[in-house]
Amino acid sequence: MSGFKTLLYKEVWRFWKVSFQTVGAPVLTSLLYLLIFSHVLDRHVTVYGEIGYTSFLIPGLVMMSVLQNAFANSSSSLIQSKITGNIVFVLLPPISYREFYAAYVLASVFRGVFVGAGVAIAGLFFAELPLKAPLWILAFAILGGGLLGSLGVVAGIWAEKFDQLAGFQNFLIMPLTMLSGVFYSIHSLPEFWQGVSHFNPFFYMIDGFRYGFFGQSDVSPWRSLTVVVACFAAVAALTLNMLSRGYKLRG
Amino acid sequence: MTVPAIRVTGVTKQYGALKALAGVDLEIGQGEFFGLLGPNGAGKTTLISALAGLVRPDSGTLEVMGHDVVGDYRNARRALGVVPQELVFDPFFTVREALRLQSGYFGIRDNDDWIDEILESLDLTAKAGANMRMLSGGMKRRVLVAQALVHRPPVIVLDEPTAGVDVELRQGLWQFVRKLNRDGHTIVLTTHYLEEAETLCGRIAMLKAGRIVALDSTANLLARFTTHSLRVRLAAPLRDPALSVTPDEEGWLEFGFERFEEVEGVLARLRAAGAEIAEMHLGEPDLEKVFIGVMHAA
DSSP states (O other): HHHHHHHHHHHHHHHHTTTIIIIIIHHHHHHHHHHHHHHTOOOOOEETTTTEEEHHHHHHHHHHHHHHHHHHHHHHHHHHHHHHTHHHHHHHSSSOOOHHHHHHHHHHHHHHHHHHHHHHHHHHHTOOOOOSOOHHHHHHHHHHHHHHHHHHHHHHHOOOOOOHHHHIIIIHHHHHTTTTTTTSSGSSSHHHHHHHHOHHHHHHHHHHHHHHHSSOSSSSSSHHHHHHHHHHHHHHHHHHHHHHTTTTOOO | OOOEEEEEEEEEEEETEEEEEEEEEEEEOOOOEEEEEEOTTTTTTHHHHHHHTSOOOEEEEEEEEETTTTTHHHHHTTTTOOOEEEEEEEETBBBHHHHHHHHHHTTEEEEEEEEHHHHHHHHOGGTTSSSSSSSSHHHHHHHHHHHHHTTOOEEEESSSTTOOHHHHHHHHHHHHHHHHHTTTTTEEEEOOOHHHHHHHHHHEEEEETEEEEEEEHHHHHHHOOOOEEEEEEEEEEOOOOOOOOOTHHHHHHEEESSSTTHHHHHHHHHTTTOEEEEEEEEEEOHHHHHHHHHHHOO
16 A cells, blocks of 8 residues: 555544544534525525525535535644644655645545535435536535645645634635525625625535536536636645645645 | 665754754764764754654755655655654554554555564553553653554664653663664664663764764763763861862862772872771763763863
């Protein structure tokens, strides 16, 4: 087994060992959103003409779970390892920075997709969910998870304390996710805010992901794909650059 | 010609205004038991970290078994086992899991036979299934040693391995490290316990402010910087200029000498002066005196 495979395996094993907290808790949180919003809004709101609000909401919640958990996996693993000092165990072996990057990001994608799948399955108890274009679903889940897993690596390496990481999470990831159209179609927003939403890469991840279910979306899935791929490439380049320089890892 | 286990050439490292390494050159041969001594902040850990690839030097090169730690880092790291100074561990895993993971990071599969052997040697077999969190400090230290050995590195670096470790464990650990050395492993050790370095290390480098200020065999260092000493306390105060020494506050007189034959002469002088000896103590050369001498001179 190469160093890369072991590191990937360890990163997956790590969250799996505490799956009650890393998988169970986020699924429960999403279910609570679903329970409350669907109960309050389902009879009053329809989206894209005929889609019930609960059906519309589920893919949004699934993708939000994918993104948040992908970020949480790499960022929390790295900061814990840095603060406790056990990061040396992965810095001493002959693992290249590219392998290091790939292992952390892939494990993040895995956790994101795993939690997302959990939310989706639980959501089926609340509403029917069409699957118009499953490949789009898969593409956006993987790319979105990869992008946030990569951002998690950046945050985990940059942050020196848990509160700095929490700041990153609460003041950047959380607002961008909440304002991305998880809970609404941006067509229901005033024109100005619709315009602003187009500058939020999270909007494209959610919108493209949702397209896979309904075959309808606020913007073309190709456009969303282009934006997400471009953002992923940019963040990956930044992360790889940090790792190659040993930024905050190899003084 | 065999390559040296470690070759350090012109290595410098600056942290802001602090010069952690100010041009270090050092060669350690295969099979040596080498000591790296120096006060806190002398640059010992920075040097070891640079060797392990945890710190990037500003200039200079480092090689482990002939492999450059930057250009050929994979082979350099395979050849090196590092026991870090801090008592670090991953709370998610058991002892065996941690050792299996560490083996995997070095690309080694199915390493259980060797892992069992290390566990046995370090008296950890009974703790193999225990979570790392549950272990005492001494046990965690042993696991760190085990982790450094999973890939059978020819060169082993121990950074202050006995800091805060009880006597029994320290003895056991040194027995084990000595055996590794006898089996051909090169050992590099940093320690604050000078008597440990004195008994274990064949050669010693002393670092001060990022420079090597002394580098020689332990025997030579002891011979060069210290002498035997005879300390006596007299029953009654005696001031005889012929003795050429004055007593310290507690009334002890100290005479230095190179060879034991000289002791007789000292005693004869004391007798001639009419001194009555109440207590006597014969001192061996020791590394602490060398250390203090070198640090003050440098």
